[in-house]
Amino acid sequence: MNVLQPVRKRRRGIDDAGGEAGFTLVEILVALAVLGIMAGLMSSFLTQLGAVSRVEATITRESELAAAADYLKRLLASARPVRLLDAKPDESPYLDGRENQLRAAVITRQGILALGLRDLELGLKEGVLYQAMALRRLKNGQPDRSSQTVTEIADGLSALKLSYLSDGGWSETFREDxxxxxxxxxxLSAQENGREIRAGAVALLR
Known part of the structure; x- marks a missing residue:
């Protein structure tokens, strides 16, 4: 009886060791499963976060284009029937308009309270929507551009399209005496996250 007891103890020790090893393996498997679930959740979260960021970027871009179109609407509505300084002696155009560029004389604010007449050039160059303003002055019979200032209205544009309404309907160009x-x-149009964004407005001159 006494001889068998150590053997039983030894077997019990072996069984206990195997149980401990088995329990550790189960813990590892559970931990791996939890990590897999967490990785899946994190991947899903990052995917949703990326989608939200793209939506926010698109909304921001739409707002920028809408603001730029509204600004151009107000600016061009202030055009005045004044002869372009660089016109030929036998011509008297008030506005030289093309599909992606325009020149005219407009009323703009000068200082806090004063308003003044300036020559305007508006166009799109290398994706940048710009305006160039200069005082209406002649030097040696030519327009004096020394006071000209160039301002970027918006960048990253893919197109600027201007159309002009006259008695003949809408046209892509306008130059009449x-x-x-x-x-x-x-x-206006731009690309954002693989889709085209557009904004537009109509400036009434009469």
């Missing part, structure tokens, strides 16, 4: 178009349609 002694006349301004009735309205100017403004269309």
């Amino acid at each position: 002694g006349a301004l178009p009735d309205a100017i349609r403004i269309e």
Whole structure:
């Protein structure tokens, strides 16, 4: 009886060791499963976060284009029937308009309270929507551009399209002696996250 007891103890020790090893393996498997679930949740969260960021970028871009179109609407509505300084002696155009560029004389704020007439050039160059303003002055019979300032209105644009309304309907160009178009349609577009974003406005000149 006494001889068998150590053997039983030894077997019990072996069984206990195997049980401990088995329990440790189960813990590892559970931990791996939990890590897998957490990794899946994190991946899903990052995917959703990326989608939200793209939506926010698109909304921001749409707001920027809408603001730029509204600004151009107000700016072009202030065009005045004044002869362009660089016009030929036998011509009297008030506005030289093309599909992606325009020149005219507009009323702008000068200082806090004063308003003044300035020559405006508006266009799109290398994706940048810009305006160039200069005082209406001649030097040696030519427009004096020494006071010209160039301002970037918006960047990253893919297109600027201007259309001009006159008696003949809408046209992509306008240059008539002694006349301004009735309205100017403004269309801006840009690419954001693989989709095209557009904004537009119509400036009424009469």
